[in-house]
Amino acid sequence: MTDEEWPLYEVFIRARSGLSHRHAGSVHAADDEMALNHARDTYTRRMEGVSIWVVRSDKIVASDPAETSAFFEPAEDKVYRHPTFYEIPEGVENL
Amino acid sequence: MYTQGLDQKTKTSDKPGPLEGPEQLAEFQARVDAEEKIEAKDWMPEAYRRTLVRQISQHAHSEIIGMQPEGNWLTRAPSLKRKAILLAKVQDEAGHGLYLYSAGETLGVSRDQMVADLLAGRAKYSSIFNYPTLTWADIGAIGWLVDGAAIMNQIPLCRCSYGPYARAMVRICKEESFHQRQGFEIMLELSKGTDAQKEMAQDAFNRWWWPSLMMFGPGDKDSKHSAQSMAWKIKRFSNDELRQKFVDVTVPQAQFLGLRVPDDDLHYNDETGHYDFGEIDWQEFLDVLAGNGPCNRQRMAQRTRAHEDGQWVRDAARAYAARQRAKAA
Secondary structure, eight states, rough: OOOOOOOEEEEEEEEEESSSSEEEEEEOOOSSSHHHHHHHHHTTTTSSSSSEEEEEEGGGOOOOOGGHHHHHHHTTTTTGGGGGOOOOOOOOOOO | OOOOOOSSOOOOOOOOOOTHHHHHHHHHHHHHHTTOOOOOTSSHHHHHHHHHHHHHHHHHHHHHHHHHHHHGGGOOSSSSHHHHHHHHHHHHHHHHHHHHHHHHTTOOOOOHHHHHHHHHSSSSOGGGGGGGGOOOHHHHIIIIIIIIHHHHHHHHTTTOSSSSHHHHHHHEEEEHHHHHHHHHHHHHHHHOHHHHHHHHHHHHHHHHHHHHHHOOOOHHHHHHHHHHHHHHHHSSSOOHHHHHHHHHHHHHHHHHHHHOSSSSOOETTTTTTTTEEEOOOHHHHHHHIIIIIISHHHHHHHHHHHHHHHHHHHHHHHHHHHHOOOOOO
16 A cells, blocks of 8 residues: 555634634545544534535645735725725715 | 754755845845744745744644653543543644644645654654653643643744744644643642642652753753744744743742742842742753653654554555545546
């Protein structure tokens, strides 16, 4: 048997209903079911979650940190997307 | 904790990598100085990456080896309550090891590689786990002192410049507090017990006090990695600063327990507002690190055996997963 490492999974946990899943860390596991069990034992020993997502780390598509400024550049010069861009005269309320 | 900042056996060069221009290094330092977190895929100097791999893997190994001295008392805990608590604590240590291995893996080194380095003796773990747990009181002393020293060291690591390490430390610190309190409670119960129980508590304290002080690593004048680690904000306080803090908070706790600190030079210094304490036996520290502590060989043999005994489980799980995949295809 080759001693190849179990694949890596990223773990996302919903702390309680009403909140979104949040990245907690990673685990190694031979398959999806084991990844869920390992994630439970590793990251929720103190009731830290009501739901767990696991996904193979190599299935995640991520933006490249080296390209961060170019990648997010389109949003940079659009200050008018923010409410603070607009001047509201004194006396106008509920806006 | 458990990051005594020691060199690995294989010396790695601290020279900059080929693509590291002074501008790039200055830009990196500026990010660190601005308290920006460095994330896994960000550019970082090769020496920064190596320092973190050394520190994080050493830390992870310490958590895993640290299960042994306490595991020694699992079947002999004095009550079902204590047994359940100790089981939970030992399981936490395994969890801490896993958080840390996964933080280490973000730096491009696999967990298998880190484990192989430990088993081959290329990576170190904290000197503290090479001492034996001779009586039940040792379990109390470890929780109170060893985990107490660990917390002292780990709280500043929650603000470490490397994001994945800092986040792992936040999780660990939350859990470590239970470890320390359960240890103190064991000591408290013994200190209210019979003369024999009080004696047992004092004996454990005598044996764990000095090794706990050594956990903070060499004194500042002999700590060669410290200045660079401070500049990179991996480390926030010096070894001696943290050690002093630990002494200052722990001595009053010992007094509360009615225990005598095994140090004739220990006294409160009115001028500085700190406890002055005696010279640490650095030769003992170096001996334990060199592999000649009371339990070094036993710890490594047990870890190697556990790893080898687990081989068929890893193989079986992989074979099962392969068969399930084939069936589904």
